Amino acid sequence: MIIATGFDPGIASLDADTVYFPVRHHSPAAARLLEEAIVGVRPSAVLIEGPSDFNNSWRELLLPHEPPVAIYSYVALDDGTRSGAFYPFCVYSPEWHAIRTAADRGIPAEFIDLPFADSMPHKRQTHAYADGEERNAGYIAALVERLGLDSFDDLWDQFFEIDAAVTLEDYMLRCHELMFHVRLSAPVQAHDQRREAFMAARIAEARQTQGSPLLVVTGAYHSWALYTGAPAVEVEPALPITERGIALTPYSYPRLDALRGYEAGMPNPGFYHRVWTDRLTGRKDTFQSLLGEVATAVRGRKQPISAADLIAVEGMARGLATLRGQARPWRRELKDGVRGALIKDDLIRGYHPMLTAVDDVLRGDERGHLATGTRLPPLVGDIKASIRAHDLAFDKTGRQLELDLTQQSDLPRARVLHQLRGLGIAGYELLSGGRVTSRDDVTQVIETWHLAWSENFDSSCIERAVYGPTLADASRARLEEQAKTMELSAGRAAELLLEASLQGHMVLAASFQGDLTRLIREDADFHSVTNALNTLLYLYRYDDVLRVGNRATCAALLREAYQRGLWLLEAMAPASDCGPVGEGIGLLRETLERCGSSLALDPAEFIQIFQRLAANAVAAYMRGASAGVLWSLAAMASENITLPMTASPEDLGDFLHGLFALAREAVQRHPELVQRVDALLGGFDEDEFLQALPPLRLAFSQFTPREKHHIVETLLGKNATMPRLAVSVAEAARAHAWEGRVYRELLRHGVLTEQS
């Protein structure tokens, strides 16, 4: 690593004409010290890193909102793609305090950053206050390792957050110097250079109009460039933008915390929120109250913990804080304390409900609200416009709408409807179609929707505005959130993929496909994998209709799910639920039959597997189902089907249940099997027959009345009728049972012998 030299401490001066205040977005320490700086420096103007196209709506920022709220900036390009950036503000964000404090003291303030639309509109979604540069810097990685920490977040905590007494001067110097090294350890990206050039120009402008001193509040990463003079950069040719907008929307901590990788900002918003309010009110028991919340959450998960356990956690956390040279236990110590003192299981898998409880508490659950008088969130307008544009309005009485997805004109309407439904907007209900199960008719893909007025329509639109400014953005963000927060199985992930395709989010669908490959490979649940197979089969076949345009990837996924399903079937021979296993096997066969040649699946391998299962499986149902598969594929002759002649008569029913489930149609064509079953049953005595009856009933219940009639005809000949009873069936059964009893009594007393 090269340590850059040439740092100029002058950048940290509070007496200069232009004071550069470095922030980490969402840092409570920066917020506290920034307030102090504004009071101390008494600047003529405060210039803040934020979208300068929002300056015209500045007044709206000063309304009594309840953070977290965000400024959304969005654009639509002429190729139809949309993108947006959000600038989230928490109650403890330095920018939020700069805005408020400046307003309270009558100091002019404005945003100076390049509008999102002009900086990087080709990026689909951007968290404008992320810490990507810092996270990826080699300098930070080296420093983190040297100090024995886990991440940049811990480093920041150690340097700035934990010690409540860090002075303004110390902070300025330390932060500027740290970021000077970060800055010089890696090349600066082009869009950052453009933004810095823009900000430098705005600062120069303000120097003319507002005089000095100026207070410039930007991400610490940009300070050095602004201080030393950002070099002018070539402006990229503007992209053809057809629509742009910017507005305030409510935001939430779960969304903020769900950001990962380059998009991630400061994690654990719930924790910093607590630190901020406690320090503001002088409370000293932050750690204890958080631990109390963790205890409540853990107990809510039915994990018992005692007061002694909590004392042990606290002791551990305080011990770790001392060992690590901290004034007090922090986020990491809370987690480590719980891990060390509470968890008595091995953590080789890395997951534990108690750790999840800690994460939940650290994340917080605050959802923001906009003050009355703010413009309605852009999402509301966009939803109404989409509904109008696609003629999807409803009235009080409600109406039914049938959409044929194969029609050029109906597909976009269906997508909008799926987006509304996915987003949870009240009033839109899918009655049929769009579902995987109903796909018998392959020529048409009809969806039936019910559109009806709901009193929750407006409120649901406003509520969902946390997800994004437009229907497309918001529905996509919600799907993404679902994907991130839910514990995913392959089956569930495939459903999300289908949902993304139905909603027309092709980019997202592509990213889900990547996850799905991984999940299918990991999933050990046969049902889950075959559910995925089912969904994928649908997607694969209707790729053209839905215009997903991703047939190749879908084929690869399908092949993956097929292979995995076969492997799981053979390796684990799931014996539990008969019905779903049969369905799963049916799906595997369907995949082979319908897509075998296009996916280059090997029928021989498939047949070998089922031959092994038919011969060796323990469960009678499994053997029957395997025989059924082979029979239906003409890989086994009906005379080779070995009916089980075991000691337990119910095996016969289970076997036939499996056989009929997979070879329903073959049974009709080959009467000899039914005749063999009949002969076998004829040999059962009464007890055996009664034992065999329940599973047999289940087995035959799979046939339709017409098919049953056909079977009866096979057995009894054409025009056969069942013997008509003079009494009711119940009466006959009672008489039969009574006769049986008499018969057994006679046997017992030696009046009759078994032979007679």
Added chain:
Amino acid sequence: MNKAEIQRPPAEILYQSELEKLANADAKAPKPGGWKLSPQSVVAFVLGDAGRGLSPKFVGARSMIERAVVSLATNRGLMMIGEPGTAKSYLSELLAAAISGDSTLVVQGSAGVTEDSIKYSWNYALLLAEGPSRRSLVSAPVHRGMLEGKIVRFEEITRCPLEIQDTLLSILSERMMAVPELPEAADRNVFATAGFNIIATANTRDRGVNEMSAALKRRFNFETIPPINDLKREMDLVRRETDRMLQQAGIPETIPVGIAELLVTTFQDLRSGKTADGKTIETLSTVMSTAEAVSVAFAAMLHAHYYEGGRLNPGHLVHSLTGSALKDSKEDAAKLRHYFNHAVKERSGDLWKQYYEARHLLP
């Protein structure tokens, strides 16, 4: 005895100079009662610190070591759990050496462990001649640890019968041991001197910690020691250890890097149940520890040296793998075959191809 003559010197002798250096530096530092070093120095000793001339000894996360050290400073014991072969015992030795300067107070858990070998027993000749007295009492490790204020290591605690495990209950909570046989009232209670604590280890394969009584669990802080999941680090370790064993056996060869990579990749795949390209496979019931990988490598090298003139090929690996790793499990053999057919088959590279070709050697 001279240091050079000891077949395997304990950590406090092997790293004597490092420990002395740290103790001098810590002369004025605040330390938990009875500790030879400060908690910071214990962590530095275990993980190493090039800047201070401390060699790295254990591969693992700093936060894990920190938690372990802090646990030992509290009034709970430390329980280290993990798969066999994850160097739990080695870590406990290092911790005991750093904290107490003595890693030799060890109870080796087994089905045959009795209270005598944990607490104390008697010198029967003296007992008959003089009756019970402090002179006739023979200290076992826990008794000594309590008197001298040292860390006691209890290896494989879950292999002991439950009632024997539970003899630690009052020792850990009251920090006291009753010796009712002694005549003097003052001698009948042994109170633990500051610095006493217990490091227990348990592996997750044998009986596991599930059967351990809840009361005893409560008195320990648990720490899971994960296997090394970094390919390069584990390869380095396997190569170093194999070459050392070859040298001891007088065989002038070293294991080729490619073969070591093949072996360690196989072990990591089968251990984690996941191949490098993300496929889930079934884990073997056999332990796939680093130590086991070393023994497979060593066996393969011996085979090649004596029968093939030293030309080691992937076939030898398959051969040793079935011999030393699979033990006698048919299920494991099926899982290993599946691994070859689904994972090894699709890997590219000559060695992997040869490895796959050698699958007929599998049982």
